[in-house]
Amino acid sequence: MSCSQTGIGLAGFGTVGSGVWKIIERNGGLIGSRSQGDVSLAIRKICVRDLSKKRDVDAPDELFTTDLMEVVNDPSVDIVVELIGGTDAAFDLVAAALRAKKPVVTGNKALLAERGAELFAISAEMETSIHFEAAVAGGIPIIKAVQESLIGNQIEDIVGIINGTSNYILMRMTEAGLGYPEALKEAKDLGYAEADETLDVNGWDAAHKAILLGSLAHGFLIDPTQVYVRGIEKVTPLDISFASDLGYVVKLLSFVRLRDNGAVEIRTQPSFISKTHILASVNGVFNAVAVKGDGLGDSLFYGRGAGQEPTASSAISDLAEAARSMRHADSNRGFLPYRTDGQLVPIDETETSYYVRFSVKDQPGVIAEIASLLAQHEIGISGTHSPVDADNPDAEFVEMVFLLHSCPFGKLKGALTKVEELDCLTARPVVFRIEKI
């Protein structure tokens, strides 16, 4: 049993940072025991923006600094934990830590998804690892599962509910029939949404995580500008209600799917899935990631996707890993890209079936017009849904839903461009993919 401690520098001491402090304080001894004495974590520097801010943990004053680089440069710090968010100062910090040969633990999905190419290059050059379990799906150990447990698997499919805020909002819209603005407000009131909710609801938070999972699973860096991302801001109670009529729920789903030709389909968008699918019952701020490996088959990982201690629990797991690796001269256990020939599937070539809602004028021939345009584009209709308002059977505008057979998204777009030219349409068609998973 070794007793020497590993010094931690915390950059950022908000929710997750103080969670790391709490867990080390409460379970530090347990961590030592469970690691056979290999891991003894000591926080030695904490960088905050405002020294005077009241905090809910009792860390000694002398640990605090407002100078980010002190977290890297302090000689008693062996590992740097980046929890400041953003992609500029965080980049400089992580790069400096790696150049100082100090492993980095980060929860910053945006940083790695947007600037991973630069950082992984420095990581490789310096033989110093970046650990990011806390960046994807909070407390769920999906990074370790994909990178280590499934190392023997070709990872055929990853489908995730990996943004708790969106999932909460969609759940409330489904359960209580709330509109998007009301559900968002409720999420904010409960602390489930950030003051600036943009990245949560526009899909990019989930997409950043999917990009990281895609890189881990398939070994190449994924260009975020090539990833198709749609958020939940335009989802309406009407479509959620129609989805339910048809046996589906609407979830913000992220896909990383290996195609037969070796290209990877990666996208994030609100989608229909069957009410009976296990992912349909992932509610509230929980996250879940379904992974299919060619050896393992189907698996699912479920847990809290955010929150103080769940996310800190992942950071602690990374810290233990990094501390062990340092002690055992295992210079780099972190992820590094290993391919440069990875290909993404263009979104127009991705195939699913679809739900398309047309807002149309109630006039003779409307259905025939739309149906024949779809037929001209060789798009098959598997069903229709157009509930009649029992109280107002003569209403002038109607909602007409077509369920369409599987076809490439580009083909659907081509057909819809033509449909949009029809006079009978009163709004742009609303499209959801129907996912078979």
Added chain:
Amino acid sequence: MSCSQTGIGLAGFGTVGSGVWKIIERNGGLIGSRSQGDVSLAIRKICVRDLSKKRDVDAPDELFTTDLMEVVNDPSVDIVVELIGGTDAAFDLVAAALRAKKPVVTGNKALLAERGAELFAISAEMETSIHFEAAVAGGIPIIKAVQESLIGNQIEDIVGIINGTSNYILMRMTEAGLGYPEALKEAKDLGYAEADETLDVNGWDAAHKAILLGSLAHGFLIDPTQVYVRGIEKVTPLDISFASDLGYVVKLLSFVRLRDNGAVEIRTQPSFISKTHILASVNGVFNAVAVKGDGLGDSLFYGRGAGQEPTASSAISDLAEAARSMRHADSNRGFLPYRTDGQLVPIDETETSYYVRFSVKDQPGVIAEIASLLAQHEIGISGTHSPVDADNPDAEFVEMVFLLHSCPFGKLKGALTKVEELDCLTARPVVFRIEKI
């Protein structure tokens, strides 16, 4: 990138062993890439009982032997994979491998649960690791999750469906109303049950896995003779049907639960859980393990609990881990017990609510007699259930179900001993725990 290979000796070349071969053959290159060139696995010796047996993989004849010790002694073998089962020859093999400083990968839960004390002692003495991801829940990476990902957590609760055979049988009894013998026969016909199904259906296979999870989570070796284990052999369609009437399903559940006083409650038995709990929807031969950590909160791990490639996928993950560790002078990443002061909760002190079915003579005063005996023992009744046979309202024997408030199991047993003395009983009471999880 390093290219030197790690030599594997396979003891046992049945379902899982040939799965290991297949995965290395198919994905060996991928494993190398994903491990940054650290892991290159080569199978160099295979021990089988019968050299002439036809096999579904094309391994060269010169690899085969019938001498177990050759797998250990061959100088080209660096890591020994034990897949022969049983606790005698397997023990000798694993002990010999560890003494030769060759890490061991095993899928043998019985061996580790029954003789772990001896083997972990040799592992510690020789600083050579035992890896057993394949021993618990097949392809689900629950060992790594508990040991590494949750290292910062006090693990408060583990509830698992960890025997696929039992789960399949109970599912068929529930879905199709089959009796136990018919459902067992079906499981055998489908290859879901071994020729000798004893350990699967008597609960011990699941209990062995729970014992390993308990040791991992709480750091001490658990004496199997102190663990309460009941199987599914006596579960009847009648109780499954009554469970359903009451909103429950019957599952073979294994618990590892930390009590406030630090003692650990560990048991395996068929139990009632609410139909709405996520574990209730784990069907067929799938396994699931729900884990609650004090930091992480609730999580769930779901996947195939058996089968060729899922289990081999776990063995490969262990092989990669062991190979990496050997390469990086990280002498022991495997589990070792770290406490000798662990306490188990005596089964009589474990508390749940209960379903108790009494087969009684249909005579006046029966309910009053049972209810007053329960009252004398201060056991509260929360409900009753006694369906009347609509076609035969005057039937002589009736089934009378009492739902009982939470109390220690010992107290219930004491009361039931008295109830059994009543003349009106025609059979011993049938008890199921109702689990709140």
